[in-house]
Amino acid sequence: MSELQDHPVPDGEEGDEFALxxxxxxxxxxAIETADAPRIDAILEPLHAADIADLLEQLDFRDRRSLLGLWTGMDGEVLSELDDNLREEVINELPADQLAEAVRELESDDVVDLVEDLESAQQDAVLRALDAPGRIAVEKALAYPEYSAGRLMQVEIVRMPEDWNVGQAIDFMRGEENLPDQFYHVVLVDVRLKPRGYVTLGRVLSHPREMPLKDLAEESFRTFHVEDKQGDVAYAFNQYHLISAPVVDDEERLVGVITIDDAMEVLDEEAEEDILRLAGVGIESEISDSTWGTVKQRLPWLAVNLLTAIIASVVISLFDETIAAVVALAILMPIVASMGGNAGTQSLTVAVRAIATRDLTGSNVWRVLRREMIVGLFNGVVFAAVMAAVGIVWFGSPALGGVIAAAMVINLVVAGLAGMGIPVLLDKLGVDPALASGTFVTTVTDVVGFFAFLGLAAMVLL
Amino acid sequence: MSELQDHPVPDGEEGDEFALxxxxxxxxxxAIETADAPRIDAILEPLHAADIADLLEQLDFRDRRSLLGLWTGMDGEVLSELDDNLREEVINELPADQLAEAVRELESDDVVDLVEDLESAQQDAVLRALDAPGRIAVEKALAYPEYSAGRLMQVEIVRMPEDWNVGQAIDFMRGEENLPDQFYHVVLVDVRLKPRGYVTLGRVLSHPREMPLKDLAEESFRTFHVEDKQGDVAYAFNQYHLISAPVVDDEERLVGVITIDDAMEVLDEEAEEDILRLAGVGIESEISDSTWGTVKQRLPWLAVNLLTAIIASVVISLFDETIAAVVALAILMPIVASMGGNAGTQSLTVAVRAIATRDLTGSNVWRVLRREMIVGLFNGVVFAAVMAAVGIVWFGSPALGGVIAAAMVINLVVAGLAGMGIPVLLDKLGVDPALASGTFVTTVTDVVGFFAFLGLAAMVLL
Structure with a gap:
């Protein structure tokens, strides 16, 4: 039996006991420097595959290469845990026989997860390494659309006729050689393999042998279709506190099972992607990316931002004579734009998350929009008062104070409306709101901010 | 047995089968308008508690109040699923006896989750509604620090002596009246109640009665301490693919169990909080917040932003004479600041997430900083070339083009360094990097951007 291990990794000198x-x-x-292979094996052997993967990710390219040359323990689990960019690098460096051995020990859904993002040459190499039944299972899964339930599910299922009792279930499981590593329910099916309910193992274990399984079935159960999106599946697991759920094909036959640990991973990835998209970073960004990989993730978004910044500058250029007459305008105008941009980002972030969690729908969107407008108005008035005071104290001009105050109110109301409205609109149009909202919203708040402030100034101050 | 239900909720007219x-x-x-109580009961009865909570959240205040007056089915699960702000509202409106009945049906960890954020008067009302053992369990959990493993765990545990075999385990579970609703492992303990390993139910079920449980224990297992932070627990569940894990006290005695569904909820909340913090929105923001609640979540952050915007304006004001001489500077300066702000946000978002997932540590921080600098340099040169061209074409001034190009390179390099360095520094100082980095980074990129652009312009163009 395993020893008691109080902490996932040995304590470091510093605070965080959960970091390496x-x-x-x-x-x-x-050990790498002294090319001490046995010592490397000894250091890595007790670590969890996920920690070994983290360690590889945190080494630099050269050290990682040396380590992979010396270390013989690379297995399928470590490969599974690696960031995509590194996985390709490692698979390229791994001898074919070692790769084959590493992959053969994985379950089919893990192999699918491993190969789906690889280039086709690497994918072929991995598939060739599998035995025929394994290869067929993986190829079948890869035939489902990307990010579908079919790719996420495991095909190893524990299923039983719906009229069995507890004793039959236990006898069946004791006799079965090929049970999945982890399972939490048995699925009851009818003669056409249609799932009819499921029973948790805890209930099977805590009832007498004569008890019919159907009487122990969970009150409600949910099935997914093989082509359901992984994000929707993860949402349903989180919303309904599911532990596992059957997956069915077009004929409603049971073809697989999705478990909560897979759903948890998807949920984590989706939140991560939302964060990265909102910040204008490619969703595959990893801290282990190479310099060139990082450039590729970021440059396109900065290019879009440059375009929107130029649009804002064009608005400013319409008022070049006003600015030449009152330089204080150039000094104050970034404040109006910045406040609008920030208020807009606040609204759009709340909107993007609420759309993702299905909390912002047709039934409350108008009420929420009205709320955003009132909040913008209120905050606008507060900061208008502050800026009016700043304008008067700093530049001694009540008129300038009035202009910036008015522009602030206008821009914060617009920020609230645009921040909430643009994501909703994009979602209706089938565009991912996390992806594109930020650019649109800040363009709106920049343009409106500069236009309102400089336009009012041109009317009032000149 | 339950009927087959293909979709979590009945299909709507539109696309999203997972939304209400x-x-x-x-x-x-x-039904609310016609005050038709039986129809309300009939509509809500088949819905999952989480869906009823969503529905309540999406109604406006008046409709919700009417519905709660008419509907008699409110139970503990719906209360558990409600957003914090609404939960307080609903508990205030609920008659004491109905509240008592609703709470009594919950397990202790759910009651803890329900009451921990309530005001103390409401907390007392809920605690009074419990029977003595339930109240003691909840009060004991509330004695652990907020956001600790002790608050997250359930105290209902299935534990056995480490020397039992499969048959003894099954007989014990069949005889036990008070098993938890959901459990996935049995925990093996020694005579001093110290956990020694755990066995999945699947393994118990698939082995003969004589098999010692010890021989079926998982290869590695992790325990948590009652005062471990929930975020760390969730991280470990996700990192090591745990399904459940024992929680121990200072004497290493087993006192509870945390299961993956609780960890999944925490992981989801933590990601949500990071997103909201990065956007400068209070972490308790919900789409169901009232107008005033929304103002309270957002105004403080905008006030901080106003301060930093004023600092940037002070920098601009140092160059008022330069701007008066060359108005084109006022037109172009927001571009430099905006590009810097965006590049900084990209870096800081990647940094904040990498810190949260323990992927950015002392072992790679210098390498990552160097990478950020090179990426900033590369992107800076690319956009410098574009802006030099814009400067020349738009304003016919190669000197102006040169100035904006140089400022762009400087600001993007600084953005990369500040975006990665500031979160790391804040984390070292024990400040949540998601909370404060954004303000610092954009202040740096604004100040550097304006200073570099206008300062160079003052030297070159005047």
């Missing part, structure tokens, strides 16, 4: 300790890195770097 | 259908809202609003 610095000492581990020092030791592994030392 | 509009028809449901139309029906419920109609």
């Amino acid at each position: 300790p610095q000492k581990l890195f020092d030791e592994i770097l030392d | 259908p509009q028809k449901l809202f139309d029906e419920i609003l109609d």
Whole structure:
């Protein structure tokens, strides 16, 4: 039996007991430098595959390469845990026989997860390494659309006729050689393999042998279709606190099972992607990306931003004579734009999340829009008062104070409306609101901010 | 047995099968208007508690109040699923006896989750509604620090002596009246109640009665301490694909169990909070917040932003004479600041997430900083070339083009360094990097952007 292990990794000197300790890195770097293969094996052997993957990700390219040359313990689980960019690098460096051995020990859904993002040459190499039944299972899964329930499910299922009792279930499981590593329910099916309910193992275990399974079935159960989107599946797991759920094909026959750990991973990925998209970073960004990989993730978004910044500058250029007459306008105008941009980002972030969690729908969108407008008005008035005071104290001009105050109110109301309205509109049009809203919203608040402030100034001050 | 239900909720007219259908809202609003209590019961009865909570959140205040007056089915699960702000509202409106009945049916960890954010008067009302053992369990959990494993765990545990075999385990579970609703492992303990390993139910079920449980224990298992932070627990569940894990006290005695569904909820909340913090929105923001609640979540952050915007304006004011001489500077300067702000936000978002997932540590921080600098340099040169061209074409001034190009390179390099360095520094200082980085980084990129652009212009163009 395993020893009691109080902490996932040995304590480092510093505070975070859940991060890999610095000492581990020092030791592994030392072992790499002295090309001490047995010591590397000894250091990595007790670590969880996920920690080994993290360690590989945190080494630099050269050290990682040396380590992979020395270490013989690479297995399928470590490959599964690696960031996509590194996985390709590692698979390229791994001898074919070692790759084959590593992949063969994985379950079919893990192999699918492993190969789906690989280039086709690498994908072929991995598939060739599998035995025929394994290869067929993986190829079948890859035939489902990307990000579908079919790709996420495992095909290893524990299913039973719906008229069995507890004793039959236990006898069946004791006799079965090929049970999945982890399972939490048995699925009851009818003669046409249509799922009819499921029973948790806890209930099977805590009832007498004569008890019919159907009497132990969960009150409600949900099935997914193979082509349901993974994001929707993860949402349903989180919303309804599911532990596992059957997946059916077009004929409503049971073809697989999705478990909560897979759903948890998808949920985590989706939130991560929302964060990265909102910040204008490619969703595949990883801290382990190469310099060139990082450039590729970021440059396109900066290019879009440049375009919108130029649009804002064109608006400013319409008022070049006004600015030449009153330079204070150039000094104050970024404040109006910045406040609008920030207020807009606040609204759009709340909107994007509420859309993702199905909390912003046709039934409350108008009420929420009205609320955003009132909030913008209120905040606008507060900061208008502050800026009016700043304008008067700093530049001694009540007129300038009045202009910036008015522009502030206008821009914060517009920010609220645009921040909430644009994501909703994009969602209706089938565009991911996290992806594009930020650019649109800040363009709106920049343009409106500069136009309102400089336009009013041109009317009032000149 | 339950019927097959292909979709979590009945299909609406539109695309999203996982959102509550509009028809449901139309029906419920109609029933509220006609004060048709039986129809409300009939509509809500088949819905999952989480869906009823969503529906309540999406109604406006008056409709919700009418519905709560008419509907008699409110139970503990619906209360558990409600947003915090609404939960307080609903608990205030609920008659004491109905509240008592609703709470009594919940497990202790759900009651803890329900009451921990309530005001103390409401908390007392809920606690009074519990029977003595339930109240003691909840009060004990509330004695642990907020956001600790002790608050998250359930105290209902299935534990056995480490020397039992499969048959003894099954007989014990069949005889036990008070098993938890959901459990996935049995925990093996020694005579001092110290956890020694755990066995999945699937393994118990698939082995003969004589098999010692010890031989079926998972290879590695992790325990948490009652005072471990929930975020760390969720991280470990996700990192190591845990399904459930024992929680121990200072004497290493087993006191509870945390299951993956609780960890999934925490993980979801943590990601949500990061998103909201990065956007400068209070972490308790909900789409169902009242207008005043929304103002309170957003105004403080806008006030901080106003301060930083004023700092940037002070920098601009240092160059008022330069701007008066060359108005084109006022037109172009927001571009430099905006590009810097965006590049900084990209870096800081990647940094904040990498810190949260323990992927950015002492072992790779210098390498990542160097990468950010090179990426900033590369992107800076690309956009410098574009802006030089714009400067020349738009304003016919190669000197102006040169100035904006140089400022762009400087600001994007600084953005990369500040975007990655500031979150790391804040984390070292024990400040949540998601909370404060954004303000610092954009202040840096604004100040550097304006200073570099206008300062160079003052030197070159005047």
